[in-house]
Amino acid sequence: MPYLNVEEIESAVIALAATYPGTCELITLPNLTVDGRTTNAMRIALGAEDDRPAVFFVGGQHPAEWGSGDICISFATDLLEAYAANTGLTYGSQTYPASVVRRVMEECQTFIYPCVNPDGKNLSQSNPDVFQRHNSNGVDLNRNYDAHWLDIPAHGTAPFSEPETQNVRFIFDSYPQIRWCIDIHCYTQLLYHNWGIDQNQITTPAQNFLNPVFDGMRGIEDDGYSEYIRPEDLGTQCGLVERMQSSLNAVRGITYSTGQSFDLYVTRGTLTDYAYARHWADPSKTKTQGFLIEWGTEFQPPFAEMENIILDISSALLGFTDHALDECGILDIELETMSLEFASVPEGQTTYRAVTFRTTACCSLDFEIVDGPSVTSGPAGTEFLTTLLGTSDTAPAAPDSFSHAHLWISYTGTAAGDTAEGTVTVRCHQTNQEWDVDITADVIERPSAAVMMVLDQSGSMRLDSGIGPGISREDVLKFSAPPVVEVIEDGNLLGILQFDHDPHPIMGLTEMDVTSRGVANDHFEDYAHNPGARTSIGEAVVAAQDLLSDDSVTQDVKAMIVLTDGREEHGSFDRRFISEVGGSINSNVFAIGLGTPDNLQPAALEALCAGNMGYMMMTGPLDADASFRLTKYYQQILAGVTNNDIIVDPDGRIKPGQRHEIPFRISETDITGDVLLLSPAPGVFKFSLITPSGEIIDPGVAAASPAIDLGGGEQVRFYRMQLPVVLGGAGDHEGVWRAVLEIDRKQLEKYFVTLKQRADSVDFKDVERIIKEIVTHGMRYSVMSRTWSNLNMSASKSQTSFEPGAMMTLRAKLTEYSVPVEDRANVVAEMTAPDGALSVLQFYETHPGIFEAETDLMHTGVTSFRIMAKGKTLRGTPFTREQTLTGSVWHGGDRPPPSGSNTGTGTGTGSGLDLCCLINCFSQTDSGQRFLKKHEIDICELQKCLKECCG
């Protein structure tokens, strides 16, 4: 099946009109060609000509481009025969249902003029030595139209000087229904639209081909003159070209370039531009959108390949027509980021910001950084850089809603106090608009902290913790303290001091890095209680304060975290009580009481914390369900000390085969995001994150991304992210993130083996029970998400007394960029009473951003309050914050705390007394000895017991 010759093209048109009289009308053009040939076009549509919108396909202006006529005849035949048979059309892998054919035939009129220049084509088909683009007058017909026509010989003596172009004009003039015109050429695999005169622009109507002011300026790229096109027309044209492209690509996967005709080369007097220019020159004429197809990769491909090209282009024409009838005509671009602000970037931290465009358009729009980003002012070393995501982005078509394009810029904080400015220029490829976007940056020092961990090593730390078989208080400390060391950010100072009746500095304040973390963890490993030793918290806090007061410690925050399991008790040692040293403490003091208020009588420590910008938390009696409590208290205090806010902090258990997704919300106010997995064996978990856009962050991704760290040790594993996290597209910042947990069965088996190896120190049955419990109920975990943020919650408490019946007032203060979060948050506390009863406490906003709640503490023991805030940022993004506080009351809570004046005599009677001291003293008095005798108590045995229990 060879190429059609010029005679066959005319015969085919005549035959189609004769065969399909109800759907194909023969249009014989009024002018003979220069060589005297008659040419024919056809109108294809159901029924007589009427005002239905029309498309106009033109072929064969240029002689060498043989296949265009074959495309036209084949496509006309397809439409007519498919409609007659009520079938669809199949082009390669692309099938159009019969409904599409019916729509085109019934709602539209298709004009096809297959061979405008048969003289030239005949010459080309019969003479291999002729390559030219002319008619028999030596005129390039596609330069002879009245659209910025240029007076040079090959363009004719005047616009429409040629009979062939007059024929094309005749069709436009005779059929004002024509709204879309495609001029079919070859080659280079292109799909183009108006204009060919110059680059398009949509902002300056005065720059148009009719305005003589700009004569002589047209046709040069980037010269200050661009051709005006209405935005809605550009939207229509880009959208239709995209539809042609996708329809064509669906046939056999070939991708044609798209763009405006000027992208090919500057053209004047073309049919494509004439189609669109008619309306501009004479508004009474129909506006026709002009298009250009350049099919194939050579003028005359072997016909076997030409047959494939016919399928490609036929699909493009049908997809085009179907979509054209939808009449999409929208193009709107808004620069959302008039400037880029790298606000408060910490030293050395790299942050990303995007120049963001919001588009509503029938077509996709391409944006590209064409200049910069460059620094206009700033200290040496200032750099604004493009990122691995590239220098361009495309906003997909979205005529009914909107879509975005993001061009990412990065900036790394130089030195604290620095400011910098810069600029970047972004261009839209379709509209040739350019935007200069100013960039500003300022650098801050990230507040750093010096933290002393003050650890009780008195004899009672050997006692059973209650968490599980063989787990002593000492063991609990050993797995709760190391995560503090793992999670504290590099550059903060951490020190360790242990105490009994004397303070024992273990590790001075040391800047945290990989090495010093190892050293600190070794110290925890070496921790051992001192049998029989007493408890002097007063001396311990003074020693910790001395270390924090050293001139070399210049951190913004200085804090100590005291962990104790007992009350102040000095035995025969002459030591100071908390009440005596309070005045010399000026660091922030936090305390964790491991045990019950009865036991610890923490009034003095509570007061010391409250007076030094801290708070005390009591664990209450521990049990298996509270195994993370100490760890979490430590983490919460650490978060507060190092300027982090906790987003959420849920616990759970997971079994092999299950998948847990723990959601947490990040807002645009958040600068970093840390997600901590706390577990006795974090290695047993497969731990990953899913970003709001669906990107997955796993250890591999974290390793490849400079802005994501994966850290941790034996009790904690965490992802630490600089926000936004940019893995693709828009990047991820605000929205719902999810931590994903699954059990790695192999690692779980390994963990079981490790547990069994420990069975020499623990009863083997207990190990079996632990394993069985894990198999039955799953591994325990806690996932804490936290953020260094501009949206902060600080919670505090005050209670009227430490006796049962005391009134507790809880207060949560919410600020965003230091401004109160007013009328856009709700705060509640989940309250757990000493007996385990749960209830919810509603907070009320008493002042802007201040939320308060009150409750009575009726029962002896620890009541915990998990305070949870939910709200919206100034920009309307949801956020959550969380913090736990505890309140303790006990009988005798309001008795004066021990002080120097009552040393050695205890604190009186009741639950607050020092029994050892009392019994020892009493047993040595005359009346005491009489009493013991009377009750048949052996004084020697009592002395033995006293030695055993009281050291």
Add this chain to the structure above:
Amino acid sequence: MAKKADSKSKDSGDFFKVMVHFKDHRSAREFIETYGFFLVHMHRLEKSSSEKSEAVTLEYFLTKAEINTVNKLGLEHEVQENMSKIGRLRQKEVGKGDRFKGGKIAPKSKNLSTRDDKRGDQ
């Protein structure tokens, strides 16, 4: 406008694909409009390169005489395949006579969805 060169060599009338390089758009446009040579395509340098280049390349089909003109203008260019040679091959694939007998026989579609063996049945 194409004219056969006077030279007697065998391929004197043949067209060659020639890439002609210009330093900027203005000189390219002047060349396009001064010489009505057979222009096929304009190639631009990739815009994404950070150093923006003005240089353009025009893809022409030129006879030897026209190539001489390009030479004389001192324009950088490369001569590629002989397109006339390919053209002579394709002549054999042009239809002879009139398959549609002056309009008495209509072409048949090969692309109807419902038809089996839609291709190559003619």
